[in-house]
Amino acid sequence: MSLTAIIGGTGLTRLTQLEIQRREAPATPYGAPSSALTFGRLARRDFVFLARHGDPHTIPPHRINYRANLWALKQAGAEAVIAAAAVGGIGRDMGPGRLAIPHQIIDYTWGRASTFFEDGLDHVTHIDFTAPYNEHLRQRLIASARAAGLSVVDGGVYGCTQGPRLETAAEIARMERDGCDLVGMTGMPEAALARELELPYAACAIVANWAAGKSEGEITLAEIERHLARGMADFIELLICFAGSP
Numbered sequence: 676m677s678l679t680a681i682i683g684g685t686g687l688t689r690l691t692q693l694e695i696q697r698r699e700a701p702a703t704p705y706g707a708p709s710s711a712l713t714f715g716r717l718a719r720r721d722f723v724f725l726a727r728h729g730d731p732h733t734i735p736p737h738r739i740n741y742r743a744n745l746w747a748l749k750q751a752g753a754e755a756v757i758a759a760a761a762v763g764g765i766g767r768d769m770g771p772g773r774l775a776i777p778h779q780i781i782d783y784t785w786g787r788a789s790t791f792f793e794d795g796l797d798h799v800t801h802i803d804f805t806a807p808y809n810e811h812l813r814q815r816l817i818a819s820a821r822a823a824g825l826s827v828v829d830g831g832v833y834g835c836t837q838g839p840r841l842e843t844a845a846e847i848a849r850m851e852r853d854g855c856d857l858v859g860m861t862g863m864p865e866a867a868l869a870r871e872l873e874l875p876y877a878a879c880a881i882v883a884n885w886a887a888g889k890s891e892g893e894i895t896l897a898e899i900e901r902h903l904a905r906g907m908a909d910f911i912e913l914l915i916c917f918a919g920s921p
């Protein structure tokens with residue numbers, strides 16, 4: 676039976692629905708992953724869960740060891756990766772509480788260790804990244820959301836910012852002109868590293884707030900937490916359907 680990895684983001688530090696079998700804290704050539712790996716079952720499917728920001732949630736987006744995380748999941752035998760991603764909504768239909776399965780990425784991050792292909796190479800490697808998310812896995816996530824009775828947006832351009840601060844209104848206006856529908860801080864280099872390891876990867880974006888300048892007033896942590904709690908509950912429903920699907 677194949678093993679599916681879940682990377683939990685802000686609002687999803689533990690996957691309490693898993694029937695836990697074991698935990699492992701693997702070493703990798705890149706150091707330790709953000710958290711121990713939790714192996715378990717959900718609806719008779721095998722999963723391995725990793726908390727992207729650590730457990731407890733203490734690692735900010737720019738300090739996450741993305742290489743160790745992806746390496747550890749690959750080494751554990753994962754055959755696909757589903758990433759949960761808290762985001763701000765930019766596009767008109769991306770209001771708080773929305774679930775979206777993005778299809779494209781624009782990377783605005785800098786200074787992150789973003790490739791496995793840099794040291795000790797016998798040839799320079801350029802992965803194809805035209806479609807950053809695995810289309811088959813994306814469609815399975817969309818079908819699972821619909822089977823769970825959830826409304827989900829098929830597609831969206833995810834803009835990945837450096838953080839940990841939120842964006843200015845002008846930065847969001849520029850991202851909108853660039854074509855971004857969603858803004859988050861952790862989608863890259865995660866997606867690219869998964870591709871380098873030939874791990875099919877797709878994300879479920881959970882909209883926590885309107886992005887800067889898209890609604891009146893400041894963005895508050897209380898607002899983010901409130902919408903994320905609801906969105907993550909929906910994401911779990913999606914996962915349960917995914918786990919039960921053939």
Ligand code: HPA
Pocket residue numbers: 761762763764836841842858859860883884885886887
């Ligand atoms: N910007 C970037 N990342 C985020 C946001 C946001 O507004 N909300 C949740 N993650």
